[in-house]
Amino acid sequence: MSAAPAAPATVRPSVPRRDAGVPIRTLGPDDRGAIVAHLLALDPRDRYLRFGFAAQDEHIRRYVESIRFGIDDVFGIFNRRLHLIAMAHLAYMVTPGRGSDAAEFGVSVSRHARGRGYGHRLFARAMLHARNHGVRRLYIHALSENAPMLHIARAAGATVVQQAGESECHLELPPADFDSHVAELLQEEVARADYGLKALRRVWHRAVHGLVRLFKG
Template identity: 55%
Template sequence: MGLSRGTPSSNTSLALNWAWVPIRALGPRHRERIAAHLISLDEHDRFLRFGYAATDAQIAKYVDMLDFDRDEVFGVFNRRLELIAMAHLANAPATQQSDPRTMAEFGVSVLSKGRGRGYGTRLFEHAVLHARNRGADTLFVQALSENAAMLKIARNAGATVERAGSESEAWLKLPPETIASRVGEMMEEQAAEIDYQLKVQAHRVNEFLEALTEVKTHIKGTASIASE
């Protein structure tokens, strides 16, 4: 069945989200955190994310095969440095040598504790910005038809959604990059990096304080025993 690829009009383009979410690029050193995030998904969420109820072993293989040189992976960390939401933007090569434009495929997952905060939408918006700045002219989403949340995000962005039985495909035409889109992405990345480093420092301070409290408790306990 042929698929028509929609072009978002001015009134169906991505809405500006004033609730800023720090979205950070992930690399090879984050594989362990990515695996922990995906393994934390329950069976139903794994089914929605991968199209099948992926086992821990299958998830580990998927994470090991992530190509950070070709694709883009980014996510949202909470204050405990837990990856609570992440997206994978897989870049497909151009279909014709005369056309340098490409297509990118989007996949996302959000832990249950992070639901209702708009992380899926923000990750999609970030993927759109990132893809267009790298020459992609189409963002593609393949999802189970029961994945209403993902399909709603795509439709709200102006994507054309085609359903074929238990699966649906969404196509979103992307505008070309501009100076504004380049600057916007750069500012988002810098702000997210600052946010992440602040969380790292806060996490280290908390660990130190917890260790100090444990030492004090141990000293008090030892002194109490010695005085008996």
């Protein structure tokens, strides 16, 4: 067991440049189906690292149904086919009479989409949103063998405490400012526009393919 830190670390945003323009959209209740499909596609090892236990299909479905949209926040990255290939869940720790000044972060990335910095990008997006909503401390609970998750936390400047095969990461977030609010607004608008264009492109492709089949028939 490592010694407890004297003081929590201060956030040090770190996002790979090559992924700086990846559109990340805020997800809502209508996206539950996409979330379920994404998580069910994870192999047993990835499910174990994401949830900390050997999550079966029913566990995943219950987890998705339990997401508190309207309280928590969920962010996602979609490919051109509108498949959710990476997602993050920002769960707020609500204190009676005080609201939410802390939140917990969890992330998953489809195996075929690894190595593109999506985990880092989602963490940066979640940190920005948390700052703008008054969150002062961000937590990550992960298995100590989950090297990618711990790398994301350490790259952002988090303090990591390991004990009995599990790790707790935490860091203090700076207060929101004008730039952080503008940055989040722009990111969300770009992500929504990107998703809309992908949806229109899919409708167009389906229409064209339907016409081709019609004429061939």
